[in-house]
Amino acid sequence: MDLTTLYMGLSLKSPLVAGASPLTGEVDNIRRLEDLGAGAVVLPSIFEEQIEQDEQLIEQMDTIGIDSYAEALTYFPSAASYHIGPAHYLEVLHHAAKALDIPIMASLNGITDHGWVNYARQIQEAGADALELNIYFIPTDPNMPGQEVEHRYVTILKAVKEAVTIPVAVKLSPYFSAVGHMATQLVDAGADGLVLFNRFYEPDIDLGQLTLLPNLKLSTATEIRLPLLWIGALSGGVRASLAASTGVESADEVIKYLLAGADVVMTSSALLRHGVDYMKVLLDGLKSWLAARDLETLDRIRGRLSQRNITDPTAFARANYIRVLQGYLPDR
Ligand SMILES: Cc1cc2nc3c(=O)[nH]c(=O)nc-3n(C[C@H](O)[C@H](O)[C@H](O)COP(=O)(O)O)c2cc1C
Numbered sequence: 001m002d003l004t005t006l007y008m009g010l011s012l013k014s015p016l017v018a019g020a021s022p023l024t025g026e027v028d029n030i031r032r033l034e035d036l037g038a039g040a041v042v043l044p045s046i047f048e049e050q051i052e053q054d055e056q057l058i059e060q061m062d063t064i065g066i067d068s069y070a071e072a073l074t075y076f077p078s079a080a081s082y083h084i085g086p087a088h089y090l091e092v093l094h095h096a097a098k099a100l101d102i103p104i105m106a107s108l109n110g111i112t113d114h115g116w117v118n119y120a121r122q123i124q125e126a127g128a129d130a131l132e133l134n135i136y137f138i139p140t141d142p143n144m145p146g147q148e149v150e151h152r153y154v155t156i157l158k159a160v161k162e163a164v165t166i167p168v169a170v171k172l173s174p175y176f177s178a179v180g181h182m183a184t185q186l187v188d189a190g191a192d193g194l195v196l197f198n199r200f201y202e203p204d205i206d207l208g209q210l211t212l213l214p215n216l217k218l219s220t221a222t223e224i225r226l227p228l229l230w231i232g233a234l235s236g237g238v239r240a241s242l243a244a245s246t247g248v249e250s251a252d253e254v255i256k257y258l259l260a261g262a263d264v265v266m267t268s269s270a271l272l273r274h275g276v277d278y279m280k281v282l283l284d285g286l287k288s289w290l291a292a293r294d295l296e297t298l299d300r301i302r303g304r305l306s307q308r309n310i311t312d313p314t315a316f317a318r319a320n321y322i323r324v325l326q327g328y329l330p331d332r
Pocket of ligand 1: 019020021022043044045107134171197198199216217218219220245246247248266267268269270272
């Protein structure tokens with residue numbers, strides 16, 4: 001069976017990609033994922049904000065106690081001995097890219113224009129096969145117009161594309177008034193791939209402490225619906241590769257995303273929940289489903305149920321409440 005997949009011009013041996021998470025930040029895990037059949041791996045993001053905070057902390061530590069007693073400085077290790085800055089990340093990236101055959105993609109979350117461009121260059125120099133832009137931005141300011149938010153995405157992408165030659169994907173938010181037009185703008189600005197979608201951290205409230213709860217829940221299969229809709233709507237309509245991200249819990253979700261038109265399917269929560277070996281379970285599930293239907297390649301299923309390929313394309317956008325409710329109503 002041939003699961004070869006083209007993603008942003010890169011040839012992958014399978015459409016299953018380990019998405020960004022702490023798991024993919026370790027070379028041993030990446031190697032294991034390659035052995036288990038992953039088509040590619042996305043490293044966790046370099047967070048410019050985190051790097052800045054760490055550097056500030058080190059500066060503060062360096063000056064603590066200077067006036068009171070100089071020996072206090074000897075209690076603290078030097079800044080160089082911390083994993084501060086992108087050095088450790090770039091080292092892991094370099095090592096993985098050199099040692100492994102599958103494409104290694106890096107991910108970047110910048111804040112300043114300089115940061116986006118500067119780290120993107122360093123990532124390319126370290127040997128990444130591609131770069132994913134994790135543009136994590138929640139426009140909570142009620143005075144910020146949607147156009148400004150869209151402009152921000154496009155500006156970041158253009159700046160990064162001018163700085164690097166490796167393929168660049170944008171990990172998108174689903175919260176645009178016109179997701180399709182946003183996707184088109186990004187493709188026009190040079191995006192080689194679109195990752196649908198980023199999953200934003202949404203805080204909960206602790207009713208005992210009356211504080212915001214910083215908990216991060218892993219996804220469940222019910223969450224595939226929104227990305228599935230947009231993969232289905234955009235497949236064949238934009239000149240960029242499409243990666244589905246969110247809610248893969250079993251091979252069923254992988255197959256559904258492929259049928260909707262995803263080029264690759266990413267998974268993070270399932271690997272965190274079950275361990276890296278779960279990659280093989282997903283891949284075996286996909287293979288058995290294809291084998292049961294005598295399908296030797298993915299071309300036969302990819303995009304088969306996209307909006308452009310179904311007989312009733314309005315099914316993707318229609319409010320189906322009435323039809324659904326009819327199923328629940330007693331016969332008269
Ligand atoms: C613990 C954890 C850490 C993550 N870290 C990153 C990250 O560094 N960069 C990024 O772009 N996405 C990150 N993500 C998001 C995932 O890559 C993915 O887009 C999201 O979890 C939805 O996919 P899933 O349902 O397969 O988990 C993280 C997710 C989790 C659960």
